[in-house]
Amino acid sequence: MTDEFKHLTSRLFKSNSSKTGILWEIFELQRTRNPIYKSFSNSFIDRHKRPESIDEIPLLPIRAFKESHLIVDQLEPELQFRSSGTGQGTRSRHLVASTDLYKKTIHKGFERYFDPDQFAILCYAPGYSDNPESSLLWMMNELIQSDPTGLSRFLPLGNPLTKSDFEPALEKGKNILLFGAAFGLLDLIDLKSAKLPDEANIIETGGMKTYRQSVTKEELRKRISDGFEVPGENIHSEYGMCELMSQMYAVGSEWFEPQPWVHLSVRDPSDPFRHCKPGEEGKIGVIDLANLFSCPFLLTEDRGVMNEDGHLAVLGRWHGAELRGCNFLLEQD
Amino acid sequence: MESTLQQRIELLGEAINKWLAPDNYVLKEAIDRTVRDGFFSFEDIRYQLLALKKSLTAGEFRRWITRAGLKQHKPSNETVLCLHAGNIPLVGIQDILAVALSGKRYLGKLSRKDPWLPATLLQVLQNHELIHGKWTTHIDELAGEQAYAVLFSGSTDTAAPVLDLLEKKNIISANTPRLVRTAHFSMAFIEDEKPENLRQLTNAVFRYGGSGCRSVAMVVAPFSFNHIKCHLTDYIEEFWLRNPQHKKPPPSLFYRFAYNRAVGIEQSWLDHFLVEETSHKPDEPFVLHWVDGDRQDFIDLAWKYREGLQSVYSMDPGFDLPEELPKTEVLSEAQQPPIWWKPDGIDPLRWLEHCV
Numbered sequence: 088m089t090d091e092f093k094h095l096t097s098r099l100f101k102s103n104s105s106k107t108g109i110l111w112e113i114f115e116l117q118r119t120r121n122p123i124y125k126s127f128s129n130s131f132i133d134r135h136k137r138p139e140s141i142d143e144i145p146l147l148p149i150r151a152f153k154e155s156h157l158i159v160d161q162l163e164p165e166l167q168f169r170s171s172g173t174g175q176g177t178r179s180r181h182l183v184a185s186t187d188l189y190k191k192t193i194h195k196g197f198e199r200y201f202d203p204d205q206f207a208i209l210c211y212a213p214g215y216s217d218n219p220e221s222s223l224l225w226m227m228n229e230l231i232q233s234d235p236t237g238l239s240r241f242l243p244l245g246n247p248l249t250k251s252d253f254e255p256a257l258e259k260g261k262n263i264l265l266f267g268a269a270f271g272l273l274d275l276i277d278l279k280s281a282k283l284p285d286e287a288n289i290i291e292t293g294g295m296k297t298y299r300q301s302v303t304k305e306e307l308r309k310r311i312s313d314g315f316e317v318p319g320e321n322i323h324s325e326y327g328m329c330e331l332m333s334q335m336y337a338v339g340s341e342w343f344e345p346q347p348w349v350h351l352s353v354r355d356p357s358d359p360f361r362h363c364k365p366g367e368e369g370k371i372g373v374i375d376l377a378n379l380f381s382c383p384f385l386l387t388e389d390r391g392v393m394n395e396d397g398h399l400a401v402l403g404r405w406h407g408a409e410l411r412g413c414n415f416l417l418e419q420d
Numbered sequence: 421m422e423s424t425l426q427q428r429i430e431l432l433g434e435a436i437n438k439w440l441a442p443d444n445y446v447l448k449e450a451i452d453r454t455v456r457d458g459f460f461s462f463e464d465i466r467y468q469l470l471a472l473k474k475s476l477t478a479g480e481f482r483r484w485i486t487r488a489g490l491k492q493h494k495p496s497n498e499t500v501l502c503l504h505a506g507n508i509p510l511v512g513i514q515d516i517l518a519v520a521l522s523g524k525r526y527l528g529k530l531s532r533k534d535p536w537l538p539a540t541l542l543q544v545l546q547n548h549e550l551i552h553g554k555w556t557t558h559i560d561e562l563a564g565e566q567a568y569a570v571l572f573s574g575s576t577d578t579a580a581p582v583l584d585l586l587e588k589k590n591i592i593s594a595n596t597p598r599l600v601r602t603a604h605f606s607m608a609f610i611e612d613e614k615p616e617n618l619r620q621l622t623n624a625v626f627r628y629g630g631s632g633c634r635s636v637a638m639v640v641a642p643f644s645f646n647h648i649k650c651h652l653t654d655y656i657e658e659f660w661l662r663n664p665q666h667k668k669p670p671p672s673l674f675y676r677f678a679y680n681r682a683v684g685i686e687q688s689w690l691d692h693f694l695v696e697e698t699s700h701k702p703d704e705p706f707v708l709h710w711v712d713g714d715r716q717d718f719i720d721l722a723w724k725y726r727e728g729l730q731s732v733y734s735m736d737p738g739f740d741l742p743e744e745l746p747k748t749e750v751l752s753e754a755q756q757p758p759i760w761w762k763p764d765g766i767d768p769l770r771w772l773e774h775c776v
């Protein structure tokens with residue numbers, strides 16, 4: 088990695104690194120050395136001018152990860168992640184130029200909320216085993232490998248969680264952090280898993296597509312809380328995807344807080360430059376500065392809503408179908 | 421066919437003639453108001469009314485009744501709730517007429533985006549004692565009613581909250597039979613560049629600004645859009661001269677254009693429409709997807725997108741698709757279907773007669 092890039096990445100996570108400072112350096116990097124983003128942003132902004140605010144930065148539709156090769160300076164990727172095949176058509180491919188940066192992003196994001204010294208992390212991710220290029224698996228593995236006690240691990244698939252899975256960690260004075268795909272956690276409950284200690288924490292990573300029925304986030308949290316007999320405030324959510332280096336966490340609620348190097352917004356699907364008001368649903372916009380070598384300025388296909396505090400609730404996928412045909416029925420009564 | 425039913429069909433034919441008569445000033449006022457309120461263009465309303473004039477005849481009603489297996493007139497107080505969309509003028513007319521022919525009671529939630537036109541038809545039908553019930557644009561005004569069946573057109577996403585709301589208001593119960601139509605786009609296969617075919621294609625794509633589930637959002641042809649662009653653009657311009665597009669695309673369309681340009685997708689920006697050479701699922705208004713492909717590609721794409729696909733059109737009436745897919749229709753009928761056509765493959769009259 089060049090000195091220029093080392094200098095940039097070294098400042099990403101510094102607490103005093105103002106997003107507006109490094110943000111514009113990364114914007115310039117993208118619009119000059121990422122051919123896809125260059126072409127895209129030039130359609131909106133004069134190439135000799137800088138946007139006046141973060142809100143004027145064009146967010147590239149996230150499907151660009153399916154339809155193009157997103158990397159600056161044609162860097163040789165050290166890692167490659169692919170989305171799961173549950174969606175229709177082509178899978179996304181995220182070329183990661185720096186493994187170290189990805190590791191750092193994972194730890195910085197996770198450790199903001201959870202002290203790794205206190206926890207043994209038990210990961211359960213069925214449905215991802217057929218995707219060795221899953222970023223979720225890679226992230227879980229990284230958290231597991233970073234535990235020097237060796238108590239963190241992947242749980243075997245298809246078996247209920249038993250006391251023997253977590254008692255050794257409790258005996259060593261560790262708290263339990265069960266980290267799993269949402270449908271996997273429900274499967275564990277259905278398999279009659281053992282109840283967890285009251286102080287255990289659970290992180291669900293979303294992902295309900297393959298589950299046999301649809302469940303709202305509120306219902307999901309309640310079912311996980313009831314199923315493992317863990318208080319609701321210890322049930323957390325993680326929002327991440329193969330196209331993003333960073334993960335967001337919603338601690339004890341369904342409201343996600345952006346990481347300091349991430350800017351979250353909700354955009355009007357019919358005018359992606361317009362920010363939706365708090366309470367108004369739209370497509371989730373993410374500026375993830377840790378994506379500086381692929382593309383940090385992204386408009387996702389996820390449906391979300393912001394609250395007055397600038398926290399985000401993820402409501403599922405945005406379905407465009409209602410914009411077209413006989414689908415104008417739901418009027419505000 | 422039983423004589424009362426026969427008489428009812430004749431009466432319905434008369435009522436429709438009265439409704440569509442040039443001296444129906446109530447309809448004329450509704451048209452003016454609809455245009456004034458900016459809901460639809462005069463040209464689109466006129467087109468729809470002319471199409472209805474052709475299809476709403478006693479003969480067509482007889483054919484519908486025969487197809488639906490309706491044997492006799494059975495007046496009933498069972499209430500059918502119709503939740504009408506408002507994306508194209510009078511889009512819910514088939515449901516209204518199905519309830520009228522079924523003899524059941526009509527309860528209508530009209531769209532606030534098309535409130536005036538259907539009300540004129542309902543009034544004429546009521547005056548002829550062909551329909552009984554009530555209609556409104558506000559769900560709240562349906563409070564106190566109890567529906568025995570529901571006809572709904574909308575997306576899968578909007579269906580659930582609307583039906584939940586109706587349940588909360590005790591207008592329906594969890595067990596109320598419901599016919600939910602969610603298809604939202606159609607596909608066409610064309611094989612040549614004959615002027616008549618290109619004119620029909622233009623109407624099938626661009627009428628109502630591309631709104632409506634019968635509008636073509638994906639074309640498969642054995643040539644690229646680029647190949648036919650100059651030629652087809654003449655027809656599109658001719659169409660837009662006669663039928664200025666009422667609804668203009670939102671800023672997101674330019675966003676899509678910028679994205680396509682960035683990733684190298686072939687596309688053409690027409691005045692109010694984007695034609696892109698992709699086989700992506702149609703999910704955005706004002707976008708026509710053009711696929712250079714053959715009959716098998718057409719079948720494969722229809723199969724891939726069967727969920728959400730309303731109709732498939734071809735110039736060749738002998739072009740059959742697998743049974744699980746919609747039956748091929750002729751392109752000229754895309755925007756003027758017979759009254760007995762089956763949205764989402766289900767005849768609402770037959771459904772009311774046999775499935776409720």
